[in-house]
Amino acid sequence: MSNAQPGGYYFAPPSHWPIVGSVALFFLAVGGVLLMNSHGVGWIPFAIGFFTLVYMLFGWFGTVIRESEGGLFNNQVDMSFRWSMSWFIFSEVMFFAAFFGALFYARVYSVPWLGDVDNKLLWPEFAAHWPTMGPYRPAEFTPMGAWGIPAINTLLLLSSGVTCTWAHWALKKNDRANLIFGLSLTIILGIIFMSLQAYEYMHAYSDLNLKLTTGVFGSTFFMLTGFHGFHVTLGLTMLTVILFRSVAGHFKPDHHFAFEAVSWYWHFVDVVWLGLFLVVYWL
Incomplete structure (x- = not known):
């Protein structure tokens, strides 16, 4: 059937x-x-x-x-889509919660434990402070600062959330021109974000000695920011599809859940980045 x-x-x-x-x-x-x-x-x-x-x-x-x-x-299918997208985003929240939990455990529990009195005999030169590579090697790297590219990327993603909401508002008003313009701006801001993150990675590897092999800090840094970058890439792919559909005349003011689903996902990506900026780069 x-x-x-x-x-x-x-x-x-x-x-x-x-x-x-x-x-x-x-x-x-x-x-x-x-x-x-x-x-x-x-x-x-x-x-x-x-x-x-x-x-x-x-x-x-x-x-x-x-x-x-x-x-x-029909309406029943539309409701199932809404529940499916809601549970999908919830699963993504749990996905990142596990990674943030790993970072929290390393910073709050593991590093102080490795530097306590009982472990001084094993690693006398280890300093229990964050960021660290761990007790086996000295901290021969420079952590990524918060007020360079990460701050610019934060502004870019927050701005993209505004332009996405602007496009949604235009769709509800049946304003096709502003819908397309707002979506185009959102995609452009997302592409600039990814370009800057790629440059940040190259800078980290070549100038800061910050790599995946740089102990617990390097692994958690690239794990969190890398998976977030993957989600941004997926979000940009979905936004591009929505843009093409909008140009083709799809969606109505009262029937456009595909647009809503992508906007939910994009706002989720924005919120995760705020957490990354605070916990990984700033604190």
Whole structure:
């Protein structure tokens, strides 16, 4: 059954997109592990996984778009989408909560414990302060300052949240021009954010000796900021799809949950970055 009856529910036909997505994530994981272990060949599976993931996103989005524009979704389906997106964002909150928890444990418990009296015999030169590489090597690195690129990126993401809300307001007013303009500004701000973060990573590796191998600080720094960057990339992909749909005349003032879902996700990304800026860069 591939249609929805009034008051009933829409049952989608079998889809190959979940399998394609799984294959993409597998190649991304293999490539990421190889790259983190200094195997240059890791770029090949990583690139395959990345482009396959982008292909899957556009393909799966296209299928859902055609179903939506074909009038197959009713209010019950719309409600299920809202609950699904809500639980998805909640799972992402728990995902980052685990990483923030790892950083909190390292800073508040592990580092003071390694520097207490009982451990002075093992690591007499270790200074129990943050940031640190750990007790086995001295802190031969410089942490990333908060008031350079990170502060600029914070302003960029906060501004992108404003432009996204502006676009949503324009959609509710059926103002197509401001909708497209606001979405375009949001995407541009997101691209600038990612470009600056890429430059920040290169600066950290080449000038500050801040790497994934730089002990507990390096691993937590790149884990948190790197996964956030991945989420920004995914958000930009979704925003781009929404922009193309808006240009094509999709969405109505009273029927546009696809736009709302992407805006929820983008605001979530903004909030996570505020936490990163405070805990990772500033404090």
